[in-house]
Amino acid sequence: MNRYPRCTKGAFFLFLFAGLTILLLGSIIYIVVIFDPNAYKPEIIRLVKEKKERRLRLDGPITLAFFPSPGVEFARLSLSEHNNDDEFANIEKVHVSFEILPLLRKELVLDEINITGLAANLIRFSDGSTNIDDLIRSEEQQERFRFDIGRVRMEKTMLALRDEGSDTHFVFRNIELEADRADERADAVGDAIRSKVELTFNIAHPERPEVDMATRVRFHLTLNAQRQYFALSGMKLVAEAQLPDTGRLFIQSSGNFSASLLEEGGEFSADEFTFDTGIRSVDSSFNIGVNAAHLGLKGQKLTTDKILGVAKINGSHSLISGKFSLSSIQGTLTDFRSEVFRADLESENEGRVVKAHFSSPLGGNIAALWLSLAELKAGIEAKGANLPAHGIQGNLSGSASLDGLTGNAWAKLNGTMADSNIAAKFSASSLIPPYLAFEVNIDELNLDRFSPRQQDGQQQKAGRAERSFELNVLDNLEGLNMEGSIRVGVLKAGDFTASRVRVDIRP
Structure with a gap:
């Protein structure tokens, strides 16, 4: 008869685990x-x-x-x-x-x-x-x-x-970062790191302490260092800043972004991209938003799907709203083209409504920050209590361009407005604040066409209808930094007629 009880396999492994545990704890105590x-x-x-x-x-x-x-x-x-x-x-x-x-x-x-x-x-x-x-720097030794x-x-x-x-200097303060690994491998890009990232920080300028932007951004990161590939999916960014003398700045953006740097020139893409920004003060606000289904760049080759945008300027007594669209863009960073650019603007100011529609092919150079509307067409309609009952209509055509590096813009337009033939040149520089210059030539201008509509039941004096008109153009231009000239071949107002009239406006 066996004097020792038989040890079952379960008991054996239990004793083995207990022994290893005691050994591990003893090692930890020894190390400490x-x-x-x-x-x-x-x-x-x-x-x-x-x-x-x-x-x-x-x-x-x-x-x-x-x-x-x-x-x-x-x-x-x-x-x-x-x-x-x-x-x-x-x-x-x-x-x-x-x-x-x-x-x-x-x-x-x-x-x-x-x-x-x-x-x-x-x-x-x-x-x-x-x-x-x-x-x-990567080391040669593994x-x-x-x-x-x-x-x-x-x-x-x-x-x-x-x-x-x-010569720029910025400070990122109060950075809070949390990055959690979501997956050890990503099948789409081979051996890669996947991580969920949440980041907050403040951006400040050492020499301008009044500028302070608080930012929060979230995204899922996929990173493959060997293939020089990274992707940000589900990115959401929110930023807010107090700007000196202009109110508060708001920025929101979202989308999916990826970049592959292994190929020559690299490849970048953005999908479901949205960007909204605005400035709000006590009595006014400005907002603009842009969204695009796809933006792509491979080397120097640029491709995009349709781009849509909206904008709104809300003043104490006025409202300007607009929307624009771009057809797909083809070309390179230094020479791109969109076949159709469209924009619709509407302005409301003290009972006066002005609507304008613009269209043209769009070309440009992103590297030089240059844009061109070579075949610009514009339709304008104005209505209001101080305008004729049928309003004022006009059609213009010409070209326009913008040089983002210098902040200068130009436009040249010809057409008709209220049955007058018009040729005009406009330029703007120092966009913030803007400095405007213009030259306008009008063959014949009848100011009676701009007189208010006759009120119902108003009686006309015997023998001659009473005509009156009032122009408040200078009131609307108050505060603008601008200069230019208006030349009129024949000017008519009631029984008054003048030839070769010139009006100069100086800042």
């Missing part, structure tokens, strides 16, 4: 008691100096943590510029947690990285290089471990950006 990570500070500093030629300071302690997952925490770090003792960045605290078992497979799987109180200075030099080129990060969190972060080439 015996191992001092701060002893490795000099070696870490030496490696950074040797590999990256930057000075690393570890002024705070390095501590180990094992719950809820093993990890290490650094406090009060700072890093210098490349081959320079000037400070590039400092961090209040970094906590990194990782998984133990993947280390045996030479895989570093990071559960979570928490960064608190990062402050960094990013510089783009005049030659196009940056002060982080050495940090992001990494010993494969990195896999589950979650990244950042809070109380500040990034100062300076572009020496354009």
Whole structure:
């Protein structure tokens, strides 16, 4: 008879698990008691100096943590510029947690990285290089471990950006970032990282403290570094800022974006793209919105589907609204064309309504910020209490162009308005605030056509009808920075007739 009871398989595995657990706990206790990570500070500093030629300071302690997952925490770090003792960045605290078992497979799987109180200075030099080129440069030698990060969190972060080439300087403050890995692989782009990202920050200008834009953006990120591919799907952006003397600025945008940089020239696309912006003050507001089903750029080749837009300017006593559309765009960044551009505008001001319709093919150069309406046609109709009962109609044709680099615009129009033949030239510069100049030539102008409609039951004086007219053009132009001239071949008003009339307007 066997003196020892038979051990079942279940009991055997239970004892084995208990033994391994005790061994693991004992190892953890031993590491906590015996191992001092701060002893490795000099070696870490030496490696950074040797590999990256930057000075690393570890002024705070390095501590180990094992719950809820093993990890290490650094406090009060700072890093210098490349081959320079000037400070590039400092961090209040970094906590990194990782998984133990993947280390045996030479895989570093990071559960979570928490960064608190990062402050960094990013510089783009005049030659196009940056002060982080050495940090992001790929090494020829393969990494010993494969990195896999589950979650990244950042809070109380500040990034100062300076572009020496354009002499611009911005500060991103109060950056809060949460990025969670959604999938380890993406079938559409091979081995890739998928992550859900939520980011908030404030944009400020060091020399203009009154400008402060709060921004929140969410998107799902797909990133494949090997194929140089990234995509932002379901992107939603909301921004708001208080602008000096103009009220509040609002921006909203959404869409799906992707870029592939592996091919020569790269390939970019935006689908279901929307963009809305506006400025609101106490007594006025301005809003404009644009949406497009698809925008694409491959190398220099540009393709788009139909683009639609709306705009509205609401003043204390006036309302201007409009909408425009562009047919599909074909061409390149330096030479593109849309066969049909249409715009409809409507203005209401103290009982007067003006409607205008414009159409033309559109061409341009995005790189030079230049647009051209080479075959512009316009139809105009005005009605109101101070105009004839049938209103005023006109049809004009000509061309217009805009130079975005200089902020200048030109237009040349010919046609008829209220049975008068008109030839006009317009130009605008310094678009904010605008400076307008014009030359208008009219062959014959009968001001009686602009007189108010006769009221019902109004009696006419015997022998001669009483005619009167009133022009308030100068009142409507008050506050505009403009100059120009109006030439009229024959001017008629009641029994008055004049030839070769010229009116000059000066600022």
